Amino acid sequence: MTAVSPQSRSNLSLAQRAHNIRHHALRMGEVQGQGYVGQALGVADVLAVSYFHALNTRPHDPEWEGRDRFLLSIGHYAIALYAALIEAGVLPEAEIETYGMDDSRLPMSGMASYTPGMEITGGSLGHGLGIGVGMALGLRRKGGGQFVYNLMSDGELGEGSTWEAAMGAAHHKLSNLICIVDFNDQQADGPSTETLSAEPVADKWRAFGWHSQRVDGNDLDALVAAFDAARAHDGPEPRVIVADTRMCRGVPFLEAREMTHFVRVEPEEWGRALAVLEEGAPR
Numbered sequence: 001m002t003a004v005s006p007q008s009r010s011n012l013s014l015a016q017r018a019h020n021i022r023h024h025a026l027r028m029g030e031v032q033g034q035g036y037v038g039q040a041l042g043v044a045d046v047l048a049v050s051y052f053h054a055l056n057t058r059p060h061d062p063e064w065e066g067r068d069r070f071l072l073s074i075g076h077y078a079i080a081l082y083a084a085l086i087e088a089g090v091l092p093e094a095e096i097e098t099y100g101m102d103d104s105r106l107p108m109s110g111m112a113s114y115t116p117g118m119e120i121t122g123g124s125l126g127h128g129l130g131i132g133v134g135m136a137l138g139l140r141r142k143g144g145g146q147f148v149y150n151l152m153s154d155g156e157l158g159e160g161s162t163w164e165a166a167m168g169a170a171h172h173k174l175s176n177l178i179c180i181v182d183f184n185d186q187q188a189d190g191p192s193t194e195t196l197s198a199e200p201v202a203d204k205w206r207a208f209g210w211h212s213q214r215v216d217g218n219d220l221d222a223l224v225a226a227f228d229a230a231r232a233h234d235g236p237e238p239r240v241i242v243a244d245t246r247m248c249r250g251v252p253f254l255e256a257r258e259m260t261h262f263v264r265v266e267p268e269e270w271g272r273a274l275a276v277l278e279e280g281a282p283r
């Protein structure tokens, strides 16, 4: 990828940011010959809107007390969050080459003690939202006005701890908590709706006392509107955005592959995947 100055980067559109996040993730996948790239490609638009529209952060001061918190409940999505943190300037792009290696700050599963910008060690699954409830309570008591975002998967809708946390958030009226569900209809055992369906998902959150929206998670305009509505909602409810995403989005020959939790990419396919992604780059 051609190097660009920080200044020229600051004017990039959300579509360009999402594209770059996909590009960084594929390059990390290529380093190891594997990775959860299907999820990373699918959730890239959500991350672009999170980091380049919604979140209040200081990239060069990732521990700034006033920052919004972004929790990656799904530790195996680390490749996706690293890509966003690289694009945001929290992590240097050169570290892509270290992905998954000994002593790298980019281990294959996300760990808070290793990586700037990684707020929690997610996965075991089903715990991010509970941690988010505690954080949102604490931050509200401190009075700083920060939001806590928790990114979780549709597979985590099958975890009882998710719904305990959902009840707790509504009970405590955590209007500073925004949960994003990456609904790609895949989990380790197969399609989520066939493994343990949580439908109707948006209604279920509403019944638990949440301000609930469901949008196309690969539509940047729809995501921007949903994040804006979540933040602006004038009510005491915690907020959830259920984002329907497509695994491997942006690389059609992988999108067309029979979807699996861990998409297999052959050694010779990484270069092709990057080339195909580039063909579809926003101009």
Ligand SMILES: [Mg+2]
Residues within 6 Å of the ligand: 153, 154, 155, 182, 183, 184, 185, 186, 187, 192
């Ligand atoms: Mg899933």
